Amino acid sequence: xxxxxxxxxxxxxxxxxxxxxxxxxxxxxxxxxxxxxxxxxxxxxxxxxxxxxxxxxxxxxxxxxxxxxxxxxxxxxxxxxxxxxxxxxxxxxxxxxxxxxxxxxxxxxxxxxxxxxxxxxxxxxxxxxxxxxxxxxxxxxxxxxxxxxxxxxxxxxxxxxxxxxxxxxxxxxxxxxxxxxxxxxxxxxxxxxxxxxxxxxxxxxxxxxxxxxxxxxxxxxxxxxxxxxxxxxxxxxxxxxxxxxxxxxxxxxxxxxxxxxxxxxxxxxxxxxxxxxxxxxxxxxxxxxxxxxxxxxxxxxxxxxxxxxxxxxxxxxxxxxxxxxxxxxxxxxxxxxxxxxxxxxxxxxxxxxxxxxxxxxxxxxxxxxxxxxxxxxxxxxxxxxxxxxxxxxxxxx
Amino acid sequence: xxxxxxxxxxxxxxxxxxxxxxxxxxxxxxxxxxxxxxxxxxxxxxxxxxxxxxxxxxxxxxxxxxxxxxxxxxxxxxxxxxxxxxxxxxxxxxxxxxxxxxxxxxxxxxxxxxxxxxxxxxxxxxxxxxxxxxxxxxxxxxxxxxxxxxxxxxxxxxxxxxxxxxxxxxxxxxxxxxxxxxxxxxxxxxxxxxxxxxxxxxxxxxxxxxxxxxxxxxxxxxxxxxxxxxxxxxxxxxxxxxxxxxxxxxxxxxxxxxxxxxxxxxxxxxxxxxxxxxxxxxxxxxxxxxxxxxxxxxxxxxxxxxxxxxxxxxxxxxxxxxxxxxxxxxxxxxxxxxxxxxxxxxxxxxxxxxxxxxxxxxxxxxxxxxxxxxxxxxxxxxxxxxxxxxxxxxxxxxxxxxxxxxxxxxxxxxxxxxxxxxxxxxxxxxxxxxxxxxxxxxxxxxxxxxxxxxxxxxxxxxxxxxxxxxxxxxxxxxxxxxxxxxxxxx
Numbered sequence: 088x089x090x091x092x093x094x095x096x097x098x099x100x101x102x103x104x105x106x107x108x109x110x111x112x113x114x115x116x117x118x119x120x121x122x123x124x125x126x127x128x129x130x131x132x133x134x135x136x137x138x139x140x141x142x143x144x145x146x147x148x149x150x151x152x153x154x155x156x157x158x159x160x161x162x163x164x165x166x167x168x169x170x171x172x173x174x175x176x177x178x179x180x181x182x183x184x185x186x187x188x189x190x191x192x193x194x195x196x197x198x199x200x201x202x203x204x205x206x207x208x209x210x211x212x213x214x215x216x217x218x219x220x221x222x223x224x225x226x227x228x229x230x231x232x233x234x235x236x237x238x239x240x241x242x243x244x245x246x247x248x249x250x251x252x253x254x255x256x257x258x259x260x261x262x263x264x265x266x267x268x269x270x271x272x273x274x275x276x277x278x279x280x281x282x283x284x285x286x287x288x289x290x291x292x293x294x295x296x297x298x299x300x301x302x303x304x305x306x307x308x309x310x311x312x313x314x315x316x317x318x319x320x321x322x323x324x325x326x327x328x329x330x331x332x333x334x335x336x337x338x339x340x341x342x343x344x345x346x347x348x349x350x351x352x353x354x355x356x357x358x359x360x361x362x363x364x365x366x367x368x369x370x371x372x373x374x375x376x377x378x379x380x381x382x383x384x385x386x387x388x389x390x391x392x393x394x395x396x397x398x399x400x401x402x403x404x405x406x407x408x409x410x411x412x413x414x415x416x417x418x419x420x421x422x423x424x425x426x427x428x429x430x431x432x433x434x435x436x437x438x439x440x441x442x443x444x445x446x447x448x449x450x451x452x453x454x455x456x457x458x459x460x461x462x463x464x465x466x467x468x469x470x471x472x473x474x475x476x477x478x479x480x481x482x483x484x
Numbered sequence: 485x486x487x488x489x490x491x492x493x494x495x496x497x498x499x500x501x502x503x504x505x506x507x508x509x510x511x512x513x514x515x516x517x518x519x520x521x522x523x524x525x526x527x528x529x530x531x532x533x534x535x536x537x538x539x540x541x542x543x544x545x546x547x548x549x550x551x552x553x554x555x556x557x558x559x560x561x562x563x564x565x566x567x568x569x570x571x572x573x574x575x576x577x578x579x580x581x582x583x584x585x586x587x588x589x590x591x592x593x594x595x596x597x598x599x600x601x602x603x604x605x606x607x608x609x610x611x612x613x614x615x616x617x618x619x620x621x622x623x624x625x626x627x628x629x630x631x632x633x634x635x636x637x638x639x640x641x642x643x644x645x646x647x648x649x650x651x652x653x654x655x656x657x658x659x660x661x662x663x664x665x666x667x668x669x670x671x672x673x674x675x676x677x678x679x680x681x682x683x684x685x686x687x688x689x690x691x692x693x694x695x696x697x698x699x700x701x702x703x704x705x706x707x708x709x710x711x712x713x714x715x716x717x718x719x720x721x722x723x724x725x726x727x728x729x730x731x732x733x734x735x736x737x738x739x740x741x742x743x744x745x746x747x748x749x750x751x752x753x754x755x756x757x758x759x760x761x762x763x764x765x766x767x768x769x770x771x772x773x774x775x776x777x778x779x780x781x782x783x784x785x786x787x788x789x790x791x792x793x794x795x796x797x798x799x800x801x802x803x804x805x806x807x808x809x810x811x812x813x814x815x816x817x818x819x820x821x822x823x824x825x826x827x828x829x830x831x832x833x834x835x836x837x838x839x840x841x842x843x844x845x846x847x848x849x850x851x852x853x854x855x856x857x858x859x860x861x862x863x864x865x866x867x868x869x870x871x872x873x874x875x876x877x878x879x880x881x882x883x884x885x886x887x888x889x890x891x892x893x894x895x896x897x898x899x900x901x902x903x904x905x906x907x908x909x910x911x912x913x914x915x916x917x918x919x920x921x922x923x924x925x926x927x928x929x930x931x932x933x934x935x936x937x938x939x940x941x942x943x944x945x946x947x948x949x950x951x952x953x954x955x956x957x958x959x960x961x962x963x964x965x966x967x968x969x970x971x972x973x974x
Contacts, residue, residue, distance in 0.1 A: 209896070211828050218841045219833030219942065219950040220862065222918055224906050228894030232908065236890050239931070288892035334868035337860055339916045343890055343908070
């Protein structure tokens with residue numbers, strides 16, 4: 088009665104990631120073809136060698152045909168998956184299990200989202216017929232509830248917390264400025280972020296993830312076969328997933344300062360990977376910084392900071408590029424935007440680069456030799472979300 | 485004894501100063517102010533608010549019929565009253581129907597209820613009075629809801645009558661005074677003097693016949709309410725009443741405006757609220773004819789809060805936001821179309837999904853787990869505490885007060901009137917719902933603020949009006965605050 092995990096049974100042997108931006112000149116098909124082509128080249132395998140495919144997309148297409156048609160796959164199983172903002176990670180999780188089961192030798196996980204064809208700013212879920220009583224708040228509005236609750240619980244002056252949140256955005260912008268694949272490549276000072284007008288609670292648009300199109304992909308094989316393809320495979324250490332039951336919305340006990348689903352997924356992942364102190368054992372983490380208060384609270388939910396201490400660790404620079412646990416070294420959702428199906432795989436792509444010492448010099452982390460990296464997604468709202476945590480390593484054991 | 489069992493008025497929170505109209509349009513809009521329904525209110529929601537108060541005052545009275553009157557209905561073809569029927573959680577055996585679309589509806593429904601043999605009949609009225617900028621309906625109109633529960637006193641059920649019906653009369657004659665095509669904003673009218681004189685004649689005719697029917701002499705009367713779209717039409721009668729020492733009560737023209745189909749019952753409520761036991765009162769309603777009703781106020785009236793739920797019309801006159809901008813008013817009524825946020829408009833609700841969740845959507849009924857007591861909003865089959873399946877009872881929450889646990893102001897979300905003010909609300913005695921606030925300015929929201937639920941129209945898509953509940957601050961009056969204080973004491 089526990090998740091046993093598949094530590095060191097499966098490895099990633101190739102990855103690709105498009106630039107994330109407003110791809111007015113690229114369709115969903117184009118983004119899929121570009122990401123898959125780069126990924127196959129990275130792994131050194133041909134398209135037809137891939138036995139099975141998983142496609143993550145929240146609302147850019149339905150069914151496996153969305154991938155099979157543009158790539159002209161020949162009689163291959165392709166499964167389209169969706170799991171809110173963890174959609175890309177979910178595609179990878181399914182591909183890893185398929186290989187671990189022995190059902191396939193080579194599997195691919197592909198994530199894509201074409202967000203910018205809707206004509207509206209932001210992410211907009213397609214409507215499912217309902218009784219019309221659902222709340223109409225934006226995600227920014229829902230996550231903005233976290234900031235005052237956190238400030239109140241830990242006795243922080245809201246103006247001080249405002250600067251802490253801006254520091255998170257500033258750090259991610261600084262990292263993104265060093266990344267050619269990022270949508271936003273401009274450094275932003277804490278002062279300039281604090282000067283922006285609020286749009287939801289105390290949050291300004293600079294506390295929110297950008298909105299971009301993009302695609303990313305990974306090829307997975309059994310760990311025993313990995314060195315046939317590359318001398319630097321990345322091994323799957325843990326795959327954890329929690330779909331919350333929404334009780335946070337109805338339970339007066341929930342105080343909007345933590346995300347139980349993320350904490351539970353983190354604990355499961357650490358158990359699978361055999362990690363006891365994530366703050367010192369991890370080389371880096373890519374977390375779901377959809378809004379600045381989200382990243383703040385995640386530092387505590389994922390065990391990087393003690394409860395009520397994350398804001399101090401942020402201020403001390405612990406999570407900076409050269410801090411003791413670098414967070415969102417590629418620039419995060421803040422710099423990349425959030426093409427839902429692609430984000431989880433984009434995060435893994437950064438771990439792939441960093442753990443293989445292949446990140447550009449200006450953002451290569453000092454801690455890569457710790458050998459372990461974490462990716463995290465959440466989707467939904469405080470009190471009502473899904474969460475994924477994956478842990479990846481550059482060596483067995 | 486048959487008469488009025490309870491009566492309640494509902495005035496929306498907002499007031500527009502007529503001076504604000506003058507400043508924009510140049511020509512004088514007169515003095516005083518008018519009441520303004522918020523962007524999420526309509527004739528039905530205001531009628532429901534009044535209906536909740538009227539029914540809440542007499543829990544043991546079970547109406548067997550609901551008649552709804554408005555000149556600003558949400559739907560043609562579809563009956564509007566059934567929405568109020570759902571929001572008030574009346575039984576399926578209770579008939580609910582619209583009593584016509586003209587101004588005379590409320591008088592007809594009241595007469596019908598008073599002449600009925602049903603133990604109790606609920607008459608609901610609500611109206612949003614609008615028109616082109618500078619129109620009479622804009623300047624002199626007002627928005628309101630009103631409800632009266634009519635029926636017989638019954639020792640068995642403990643139902644009493646606060647105003648005994650003594651008699652009345654009607655006078656009808658076709659003439660063209662004011663008219664409006666369905667769906668039009670503008671009401672047109674014939675020369676004022678014509679209507680005033682026709683109404684004057686009809687009022688005099690009904691008045692004399694009514695006195696005779698009730699067996700009353702003029703000097704037996706204490707207070708009278710004169711209601712109609714032509715204030716001058718009853719000037720002669722008012723003069724006669726004044727000479728006889730009969731008080732003609734304030735028509736609310738300067739503080740609320742003429743609230744159309746809501747006005748007769750709003751004025752009847754105000755009349756009863758201002759009266760003492762034993763006093764004889766009369767309502768004269770002029771609308772395409774004239775109808776007069778005489779009552780004797782009984783000793784069941786308890787001072788200034790005897791009609792319903794302790795919230796009087798006078799309370800609501802005081803407790804209002806008097807600073808609404810004319811531009812906001814015009815935008816709310818659609819007279820001044822404004823650019824909506826660049827967000828997808830809401831999808832229409834599913835009729836089938838709404839009907840499955842009728843008690844939740846319209847009645848605000850959650851569920852409560854028997855074993856753990858955990859309250860579920862919306863209702864659930866599986867408890868989030870303990871996990872029991874299908875072991876819940878309905879938990880009606882519409883009349884339960886809540887406190888704001890945390891809140892936010894969202895300028896990005898789609899709303900007919902941005903920004904969205906949104907709060908996580910914890911209900912007294914258990915239960916939580918993150919829900920939109922209304923009738924509040926963002927700067928006035930605080931953590932710990934007490935709120936109560938109100939039935940509102942969230943949006944309209946594909947011509948479907950989507951109703952649900954929001955929370956509004958509990959102000960100086962109301963049962964919610966008393967209830968919360970009581971719960972805290974318990």
